[in-house]
Amino acid sequence: MKSLIVAALVAAGGGGSYWFWQQQQSGEVELGGYVPADTALYIGGQTSPAIVSQLEHLYAQPDMGTDIKMLASEIEQGGDYPALNRFAASLMRDLFAPGTDIQALYSRLGLVISGPQQLFVDGLVPVLHISAEKSATFTQFWAQHGRSAGLPVFENELDGSPYTRIQLSPPEEANRIDLIVAQTGEMAVLTFATPFDSDNELAQRLRLKQPEENLLQSGTLGQIAQRYGFTKEFSFLFDIEAIAKAVLGVDQTRMAKDLEALFALTQEPAPAATLTQVCREEYASIAGWVPRIVAGYTSIQTEPGVSISSRSVLEVKSGEVLNQLNLLNGHVPNHVADANQQLFGLGVGLDMDQLMPVTVQLWNQFTQQTFACAELRQMQQQAASNNPAMLGLFTGMAQGIKGVGLSLYDFTYGNAIQPIKSLDLLLSVATQNPALLASMAAGSPAAAFGQIPTDGSTASVDLSEIQPGLSAEVGLKGQHLTFAMGAKGRAAANALASEALEPNGLLAMSLNYPAFGRLVEAFPLDAIEPLITDSETSVCLERARVVELLRQQPVKAAYRMGFSPQGFDSTVDLDIDAQEEPGLINPVGSFTLYDQTWDCPQGVMVGLEEIRADGTGTYEENDESGACSTYAYDYRWSQSGNRLSFDITSSRGRSDCVGDWEEYGTFAASCTLIPSAEGFGCIYEDDESDGLFAYKRR
Numbered sequence: 019m020k021s022l023i024v025a026a027l028v029a030a031g032g033g034g035s036y037w038f039w040q041q042q043q044s045g046e047v048e049l050g051g052y053v054p055a056d057t058a059l060y061i062g063g064q065t066s067p068a069i070v071s072q073l074e075h076l077y078a079q080p081d082m083g084t085d086i087k088m089l090a091s092e093i094e095q096g097g098d099y100p101a102l103n104r105f106a107a108s109l110m111r112d113l114f115a116p117g118t119d120i121q122a123l124y125s126r127l128g129l130v131i132s133g134p135q136q137l138f139v140d141g142l143v144p145v146l147h148i149s150a151e152k153s154a155t156f157t158q159f160w161a162q163h164g165r166s167a168g169l170p171v172f173e174n175e176l177d178g179s180p181y182t183r184i185q186l187s188p189p190e191e192a193n194r195i196d197l198i199v200a201q202t203g204e205m206a207v208l209t210f211a212t213p214f215d216s217d218n219e220l221a222q223r224l225r226l227k228q229p230e231e232n233l234l235q236s237g238t239l240g241q242i243a244q245r246y247g248f249t250k251e252f253s254f255l256f257d258i259e260a261i262a263k264a265v266l267g268v269d270q271t272r273m274a275k276d277l278e279a280l281f282a283l284t285q286e287p288a289p290a291a292t293l294t295q296v297c298r299e300e301y302a303s304i305a306g307w308v309p310r311i312v313a314g315y316t317s318i319q320t321e322p323g324v325s326i327s328s329r330s331v332l333e334v335k336s337g338e339v340l341n342q343l344n345l346l347n348g349h350v351p352n353h354v355a356d357a358n359q360q361l362f363g364l365g366v367g368l369d370m371d372q373l374m375p376v377t378v379q380l381w382n383q384f385t386q387q388t389f390a391c392a393e394l395r396q397m398q399q400q401a402a403s404n405n406p407a408m409l410g411l412f413t414g415m416a417q418g419i420k421g422v423g424l425s426l427y428d429f430t431y432g433n434a435i436q437p438i439k440s441l442d443l444l445l446s447v448a449t450q451n452p453a454l455l456a457s458m459a460a461g462s463p464a465a466a467f468g469q470i471p472t473d474g475s476t477a478s479v480d481l482s483e484i485q486p487g488l489s490a491e492v493g494l495k496g497q498h499l500t501f502a503m504g505a506k507g508r509a510a511a512n513a514l515a516s517e518a519l520e521p522n523g524l525l526a527m528s529l530n531y532p533a534f535g536r537l538v539e540a541f542p543l544d545a546i547e548p549l550i551t552d553s554e555t556s557v558c559l560e561r562a563r564v565v566e567l568l569r570q571q572p573v574k575a576a577y578r579m580g581f582s583p584q585g586f587d588s589t590v591d592l593d594i595d596a597q598e599e600p601g602l603i604n605p606v607g608s609f610t611l612y613d614q615t616w617d618c619p620q621g622v623m624v625g626l627e628e629i630r631a632d633g634t635g636t637y638e639e640n641d642e643s644g645a646c647s648t649y650a651y652d653y654r655w656s657q658s659g660n661r662l663s664f665d666i667t668s669s670r671g672r673s674d675c676v677g678d679w680e681e682y683g684t685f686a687a688s689c690t691l692i693p694s695a696e697g698f699g700c701i702y703e704d705d706e707s708d709g710l711f712a713y714k715r716r
Contacts, residue, residue: 053234054272057140059256065131086114101167105167134205176226195212214275246312248315264277266298293393328592347524350366353425357530361427362529419450426443441504490502491508495512496518497518523578534568542619543558576590603660607697636653650670651682653666662691696714698713
C-alpha cells in the first residue's frame, strides 16, 4: 500500500498524533481506579480539544480511500469465517469513510472527544474506556455492524448493568471469543470476553467493580511522572519485565494465569515449557535489566499554535552497564536540530575513543557473569570465542571523532544539464583532533581538497567534476571540520567555532514538513519520466500525493536520542503552526481534462467536463479524431472542504462514431482538489483506479 507508506512518513514526525491527552486530577481516580495494578500496558489521559482542532485533518488523508477499500475487500475475501470477515471489512469502511475527520468519527460513535480515555490490558485482554454521550449510540454502532455481518449478537446483564456481546467465534466452537461493548455512566467500554474469564474480571473491565489492587492505588503513574519530569497530560507504560515473567511463568500475575489457561485450552506447550526453573528465573532477571518503557509529555502549549515536547525512556537498571553505555554518547552538532532554519537535518553522535573500551567492558561483564542456566552458559562460551578486539582496527582510524552532522537549508533545481541551480548545506565533523582530521581529509585521494586552513579561515573547493561552476568552502571552526555551501551553510559553519564538544546523545534529526513539501513540489519529474513510464507506480501521482500530504502538515519536528542516567532516552519536539482555513476551491465550470498520471508537466488531453452549480455534471471523451463522443457519464457531486465526491448515475461507451452505445452502470469516485492558476488539479480515486488530472477552464 504505497499511500499508507506515505502516511507513515508524516506519522514519524508526529503527524499521526491523535493521542494528545490531558490527564485531569478529577479523571485520574476514574481511570486508574479500574485498571489492575499489574497491567503490562497502559495509555491514558484526556484529549485536548485545542490540539485535536489542529490535527483532525490528519485522520483521513486524501489518498487513503482506495487503500481502505482494497484492504477491506481483501479482509472480506480472506479467512475461514465469512461473517467475521464481513464484520471487520464493514467496520473498516465505516470508520475510515472518505472525508471522515476525528470530530465526525467521535460524533458517529457517540463519543466525547474532550473526555478522559484509557487503553490497557487486563491480563492478555485489551480494554478501552472512552468518554461517551449519554445515549446508546456507541453500543448500537457495534451491534448493527455485527448483525449486518451475520454475527450472533446478544444483550446481556451483569450486576444489573446491560452490555452487548458480539460472538466472534464460529457457532460450532465451544470456546468462544466475544467482543464486549457497553456504556457505564458516561464511559463507553470496548473489550473482549474469553473462555477463561470470570464474571468478576468482566465486571472490572465494564467499570462495575474496581480491582482490589489497582493502578491508582499503586502510585506507579505518579512515581513515573516525578522521576522523568512528565506533565499530567499523558501517561504511557509498557512493562517488559512483567511480560517476561508472565511468559516464563515465574510470577502469578493476571497475564501469567491467562497464558497458562490459554495454552491449556489450545493444548499447545508453553514457550518456556522446556526451560528449567533456574533458567526461567535467570532469563526473567535479565529482562529486569530493561524493565519498562515509559513515556509522557514534558511540556505542552496550545496558543497560538501547538508546541509539544515529549520524552520516552527504555529504563536500564544495571548500574554498571548504564554507566558504560553513557560513555558512548558523542557530540551531535547542534545545527542539525533546528527545524525552523532548514529543510532537513541529520546528525550522529558516537565517541569513537570510547567505543572499543566500552564494548570490551560490556563483553567482559557478560562473559564473566555467573549463570546456573546451561543455555546462558552456552551463550557465554559463544561470546567468549568472538573477541571484540578486532573492532580496534576500525576505531583507530576514527580516533577523536565525536559526531557528524548534515543540514540541508535550501535546494533549487536547475535543468537536466545542470541540475543544481543553488544548494545551501553544511556537513560538519566534530573531533577532538581537528588539525589531524584536516590533514587526513586534505590528503585523501577522494577529497583532493588541498590544504585545509587551521586558523579559522576557509578554502574554496572546486566541484566542477560534479557540475561546472559548483564550489564549496572547507575549514576548521573550533573543533569542527566543516564543508559548507550557500550563505546559510557558511553562517552555520561559523557558529560552530564556539560550540564545545559536550556529550549530547547518539542521534538527532529535524524536518520542516511545509518547506520539504515545497521542495518536492518544485522538483521537476519530466527529466526522469522516460525511466518510469513502464513502471506500475506513477511517480507523478505519488509526488502529487506527497506534496498534498506535506502541504497540510504545518509541522516542524525535532528528534533526539541517546543514553541518560535513566536508560535509553529519546525526545520529540513538535511545533504545529495554527491552522488557517484553507481557501475553498470552486469546482463549478466547464473544463478540458488532461491526464497527468504519467505525463507530469503537460498531460494528455482526455476529455471535456462540465460541473454545474446545481450539483450535477457530465463528462465526455471523444475518439482520436475528435469527430464524436465515445465515452460519457452523468453524475451528482458534493463537496466537503477540497474533496469532491461523485455519484455516477449513468455511464456508457461505444467503440466508434457509428457503434451502438453500451451502458456500463453506476459507480462512485472522489477527487482531492489541488490549487492551480488555470483551474485545479485532481487526485482521482474510484474502486478500480486512481490518477492525476488537470482541470483547465475553457
